[in-house]
Amino acid sequence: MSQTDYIRDCGSRALGARLRRISEAIDLDATRCYALTGLKFEQRWFGTLNQLRLNGRMSVGEIAAALGVTHVSVSQARKSLELKGLIAAASDPRDGRRTLLALTARGEELVARLHPLWQSFEAVAVEIEAEAGGVIAALERLENSLKRQSFEDRVRSRFEEDR
Amino acid sequence: MSQTDYIRDCGSRALGARLRRISEAIDLDATRCYALTGLKFEQRWFGTLNQLRLNGRMSVGEIAAALGVTHVSVSQARKSLELKGLIAAASDPRDGRRTLLALTARGEELVARLHPLWQSFEAVAVEIEAEAGGVIAALERLENSLKRQSFEDRVRSRFEEDR
């Protein structure tokens, strides 16, 4: 059985593993690209920095929602961003539960410096999408399918039906 | 900017992050499904166990190649599998560098027990592919594009061209 057959034939893990592998390949390449700028940059910073660049001050939860990740993920990235002096955090005066994040001057500088590279990333993503045709649309359809009925739900009905 | 726009517009991280997120969602659901069997199962075990089920004794490198992951990944999964007595490892008499892995009787048992669930996974993956239409094909096209020219390469030419 070739790898393609393995992947086609073997269910959730095959699909999940494949998605992850492509994701990791892209991320790794991007990490190498940051080296072009001579900067030490953590991939996970991008989402948060970009949101703050676009929208200014935002709460942890808002950033998480915009990125489609958990607040924990943002909370954790935020720690290292603060350590590097790229963002500042403050409690929201209107709601003591919220933590507002904003770019520091240093963060603004870094973002400005990285912007050309980010534009290259974007252009390449567009290029690949054009070349591979319909990837984003396919992923959207996949997401919608899973939203309609989760993987777990589907397996449960089949598995319990078969027993 | 809505999340969809964010994802469409923002390059490598957007695509990479999306792939990862879907992957994680599927993996998490699958983890929950293992609970149906009352077994404690690590997702990363599936690939190796399945390969050994299909092919019998295999080396670390062979499994890694079949799964499309690094040997390190297999080497690490193997450790926990051995701890659980599911596989046995032995040096290959024909090549002292190679480590051959095989299912133990206990491993065979577990695999037999999980097989119905794995079949449900497979059926659901097929169902989703039918519903979402062309996901596997799109991923293949994406993989082929990246194989033809890596993300890094593409960014490099654009970035250095722009400077």
Added chain:
DNA sequence: TGCATATATGTAGGCACCTACGTAAATGCC
């Protein structure tokens, strides 16, 4: 006003992979 419930986010530990590095065995060439 008080209390039950909801919301926001931080901490801890875990997951499944990766790269970098290291060591041993095998191969190939002189």
Added chain:
DNA sequence: GGCATTTACGTAGGTGCCTACATATATGCA
């Protein structure tokens, strides 16, 4: 046969996310 190079895989540390749990603040209702 000896040595340079290649191959195989193990170890160490890291990445970027997750769930579970916990704590504090806000909201809504009696």
